[in-house]
Amino acid sequence: MAKLFRAAILGPPGSGKGTISKRIAQSFGLQYVSSGDYLRAGIPANTEAGVQMKTYIERGLSVPDHVVTGLVLPKLEQLSSHSWLLDGFPRTLAQALVLNNLYQLDLVISLNIPYETLKDRLSDRWIHPASGRVYNMSFNPPRVQGKDDITGEPLIQHDDDKPEALMSRLRQYKEVAKPVIDLYKTQGILHSFSGTETNKIWPYINSLLSTKLNRQLSDAHQTP
Numbered sequence: 001m002a003k004l005f006r007a008a009i010l011g012p013p014g015s016g017k018g019t020i021s022k023r024i025a026q027s028f029g030l031q032y033v034s035s036g037d038y039l040r041a042g043i044p045a046n047t048e049a050g051v052q053m054k055t056y057i058e059r060g061l062s063v064p065d066h067v068v069t070g071l072v073l074p075k076l077e078q079l080s081s082h083s084w085l086l087d088g089f090p091r092t093l094a095q096a097l098v099l100n101n102l103y104q105l106d107l108v109i110s111l112n113i114p115y116e117t118l119k120d121r122l123s124d125r126w127i128h129p130a131s132g133r134v135y136n137m138s139f140n141p142p143r144v145q146g147k148d149d150i151t152g153e154p155l156i157q158h159d160d161d162k163p164e165a166l167m168s169r170l171r172q173y174k175e176v177a178k179p180v181i182d183l184y185k186t187q188g189i190l191h192s193f194s195g196t197e198t199n200k201i202w203p204y205i206n207s208l209l210s211t212k213l214n215r216q217l218s219d220a221h222q223t224p
């Protein structure tokens, strides 16, 4: 059996993690595991804890580690025979250490996108709240303006995607992400990509993954 491939993509809100992850999942057949999607889907709306969690998500604040790991790790257990790509997890060092105790990642992609670009993208980001589907009015607009492509339901804009809130979200992201990035750098599995356009970064990520996955496959074939 081919060896399983485990990867994660890191980057600030708006850096294109979701957009790039979907391309990776499609091109390389990895299972896509998004902590944001699981949090949105997994939080019971009608409990006090659920209401509190929703407030974190709506404001773009980090949800407590035990809540996120409690949702993501069981999903990974279900995917024990699959190769996967994590989007948005781990976000904190505590999450990274828990993950590290269970799985050895093969590759971590880190996206470095200038603040001005993030600000422009997020102020133009529209979301279908029930599914987490994301649109951008210039980059990937919905087929009908203001409506989700699949359900036809209205799209909304998050308050925390507005420039005033974004600055503090990004500052918080940077502080929290640094030790996570350092951990993966030390392990020699970190690959960073900088730029302002997803379509220009994508060919480099595509080629990195092709190389890594081919190498992994040929190593697996050589193992007696």
Ligand SMILES: Nc1nc2c(ncn2[C@@H]2O[C@H](COP(=O)(O)OP(=O)(O)O)[C@@H](O)[C@H]2O)c(=O)[nH]1
Pocket (backbone or CB within 6 Å): 011, 012, 013, 014, 015, 016, 017, 018, 019, 020, 121, 122, 124, 125, 126, 134, 135, 136, 138, 139, 140, 196, 197, 198, 199
């Ligand atoms: N203009 C522009 N928008 C982009 C580009 N890449 C992604 N986006 C949009 O920017 C927003 C943030 O991207 P997303 O993948 O949700 O980032 P995430 O928060 O890191 O998961 C979305 O509205 C995307 O459609 C790009 O190269 N140019």
Ligand SMILES: Nc1ncnc2c1ncn2[C@@H]1O[C@H](COP(=O)(O)OP(=O)(O)O)[C@@H](O)[C@H]1O
Pocket (backbone or CB within 6 Å): 012, 013, 014, 017, 035, 036, 037, 039, 056, 057, 058, 059, 060, 061, 062, 063, 064, 068, 087, 088, 089, 090, 091, 092, 095
């Ligand atoms: N690993 C995580 N740790 C803590 N909170 C998280 C994590 N992943 C997602 N969240 C919460 O879910 C929200 C939505 O996540 P996501 O869809 O990845 O959006 P974004 O890329 O804009 O941060 C985040 O703003 C945050 O509140």
